[in-house]
Amino acid sequence: xxxxxxxxxxxxxxxxxxxxxxxxxxxxxxxxxxxxxxxxxxxxxxxxxxxxxxxxxxxxxxxxxxxxxxxxxxxxxxxxxxxxxxxxxxxxxxxxxxxxxxxxxxxxxxxxxxxxxxxxxxxxxxxxxxxx
Numbered sequence: 001x002x003x004x005x006x007x008x009x010x011x012x013x014x015x016x017x018x019x020x021x022x023x024x025x026x027x028x029x030x031x032x033x034x035x036x037x038x039x040x041x042x043x044x045x046x047x048x049x050x051x052x053x054x055x056x057x058x059x060x061x062x063x064x065x066x067x068x069x070x071x072x073x074x075x076x077x078x079x080x081x082x083x084x085x086x087x088x089x090x091x092x093x094x095x096x097x098x099x100x101x102x103x104x105x106x107x108x109x110x111x112x113x114x115x116x117x118x119x120x121x122x123x124x125x126x127x128x129x130x131x132x
Contacts, residue, residue, distance in 0.1 A: 054079050057132075066126045074111075074118040089118040096129035105130065 044062040048055050056075040064070045076085035088110050094102035106122035124130065 049079060052079055053077065053085060064124060066124060069121065069123055072120040072122060074120075075116065076118065084113060084116060086113050088112060091118075091120045091122075091132060093122050094131045096131050102131065 042060075042062040044059040046057045046059075054077050058071075058073045058075075060071045060073075061068060072091070074089060074091075076089070077083065078085070089112075090108050090110050092107035092109075093105050095105050096102055105124070106120075109120055111118040111120055
């Protein structure tokens with residue numbers, strides 16, 4: 001009797017533990033959308049439509065401090081077909097200045113499509129306004 005009860009309860013316990021573990025994975029949610037659904041994730045996102053393409057950018061960490069290493073990931077898809085852009089992307093980051101020319105602080109750097117995104121790694125040495 002004891003063994004039969006154990007054989008009945010043990011699979012239920014194992015299944016419930018596994019189901020709890022599966023529920024913690026954010027399946028189907030791209031990480032650039034985590035901030036909308038999971039606001040504790042420290043990322044910054046920006047979306048834009050450029051011509052026939054939708055562009056989403058994520059910045060890790062979301063609020064970098066001066067001198068922090070950052071990762072900028074760009075996701076570029078055709079707006080209608082949802083097909084990923086698959087050509088070289090060039091990024092240049094400028095420090096926005098009130099007078100004169102904007103100073104280049106990163107790039108121009110090229111990236112190829114890698115894991116469905118284009119990855120760049122600028123470092124912002126001081127607090128300022130930057131443009132891409």
